């Protein structure tokens with residue numbers, strides 16, 4: 412039996428695989444579940460803005476191995492829905508084809524680099540490799556010759572990720588050894604006229620207050636025109652001397668979604684039905700940042716951890732149910748919440764799509780720590796607990812951000 416194949420070992424993929432196994436066990440049936448990812452770890456992507464990002468990972472084998480999920484370390488490069496195969500390239504370059512009866516596409520999303528001169532000089536915190544490179548770069552700053560911009564960081568994009576890395580950088584830069592009088596400067600550059608454009612006006616006053624408290628400068632209504640070794644040029648012609656420039660704007664679904672000749676949204680996400688089956692591709696499901704699913708009336712899921720976890724559990728359940736002849740369940744999202752880290756200015760916890768503020772400061776920060784350090788981590792070496800939590804009805808907290 413070829414069973415269910417899950418592409419991607421992020422939050423959506425891990426919970427898809429666990430949920431598929433859970434349903435089969437609950438029904439007393441056999442099911443082969445295989446997870447394909449080029450890496451060996453679940454990367455805790457929402458924490459990559461923090462210091463020491465290389466530790467933000469958990470062994471996939473310790474999460475899924477004891478539950479009986481097979482794992483192949485490879486990159487999926489092609490999908491044939493007619494023959495029900497996926498082409499993969501292993502880490503040694505070996506290419507092969509893997510059969511599937513049900514396929515779950517959970518290959519996540521990627522930051523889109525800008526097409527400006529010097530784009531190759533920009534840092535980002537989208538992947539563990541990039542975040543680790545940034546961390547190493549920050550630690551090398553004290554060894555550079557003193558000069559304007561040595562401890563200045565420009566963060567381009569004042570969305571969720573831009574706000575989190577900008578506020579966190581204030582302390583990360585301040586912790587580095589500096590000459591007396593050398594200032595730490597963090598500048599947030601945003602094309603829109605307001606910070607947090609996609610967060611809406613609700614939480615904006617608190618965000619601006621936190622940025623002001625931390626001394627994070629805002630350059631609104633301008634975009635990045637060019638980067639070079641000394642700093643950046645903005646679209647209004649102004650210059651900022653900065654040795655660290657971080658790009659955070661614009662994430663799109665994994666390019667693997669383009670393998671299917673079906674409808675995709677402006678973020679490259681696959682259109683799915685209420686059971687998370689890709690419309691126009693029978694037997695193929697999507698979960699996490701690759702899925703354009705309805706969350707609540709009038710709202711689509713966001714490319715966020717809260718939705719990735721839930722989508723994974725429903726997609727895994729439904730793909731297994733379809734294969735085993737069991738009833739599918741329609742996807743229902745838990746009430747939407749967010750928790751935005753604001754560095755040493757605390758955090759901001761909001762409820763609902765209009766992001767009504769529930770808590771700020773230390774109270775919200777304590778929640779953010781729980782989200783980051785506990786709630787988004789799946790159990791390891793504990794298959795019973797993993798499968799208990801893999802039930803689509805299970806919810807410890809309304810986790811997001």
Ligand SMILES: Cc1cc2nc3c(=O)[nH]c(=O)nc-3n(C[C@H](O)[C@H](O)[C@H](O)COP(=O)(O)OP(=O)(O)OC[C@H]3O[C@@H](n4cnc5c(N)ncnc54)[C@H](O)[C@@H]3O)c2cc1C
Pocket residue numbers: 418419420421422423424447448449450454456457458459460485486487488517518519520536537538572665667698699700701714715716717718719750810811812
């Ligand atoms: C800095 C940062 C901060 C964030 N903060 C928050 C936050 O506070 N709250 C929140 O809710 N969300 C946050 N997010 C977003 C959140 O991390 C994502 O929405 C979430 O990780 C999506 O999960 P996923 O499983 O769909 O994809 P991913 O986590 O991207 O995982 C996809 C997996 O697929 C694998 N893969 C990719 N291509 C292939 C292929 N061709 N073949 C096989 N495998 C493949 C990748 O290696 C990866 O392991 C943040 C993201 C970043 C970068």
